[in-house]
Amino acid sequence: MVDxxxxxxxxxxxxxTQLQELSEALDAGNINxxxxxxxxxxxxxxxxxxxxxxxxxxxxxxxxxxxxxxxxKAESAIKNTSQP
Numbered sequence: 865m866v867d868x869x870x871x872x873x874x875x876x877x878x879x880x881t882q883l884q885e886l887s888e889a890l891d892a893g894n895i896n897x898x899x900x901x902x903x904x905x906x907x908x909x910x911x912x913x914x915x916x917x918x919x920x921x922x923x924x925x926x927x928x929x930x931x932x933x934x935x936x937k938a939e940s941a942i943k944n945t946s947q948p
Contacts, residue, residue, distance in 0.1 A: 879905070879913045880920060 882905055889898040 878920070879916050 882901060886898055886901040886905065889901060
């Protein structure tokens with residue numbers, strides 16, 4: 865519990881996780897936590913968050929490309945084995 869409390873105050877906290885935590889706090893009606901997360905989120909510049917989100921997107925994009933390549937290889941192998 866201490867770790868999550870500390871990570872919420874860390875300026876380099878992942879923005880998408882922080883927004884998810886804010887949403888969860890609002891769903892739970894935890895005004896204090898939601899306010900703390902909102903304040904932490906609004907203290908950083910938008911360019912900082914944009915850079916972090918862009919980096920996160922590129923990682924996910926690369927994972928998708930690798931998955932697509934594996935799928936294409938598997939699909940090709942199935943076609944090759946099904947031919948007489």
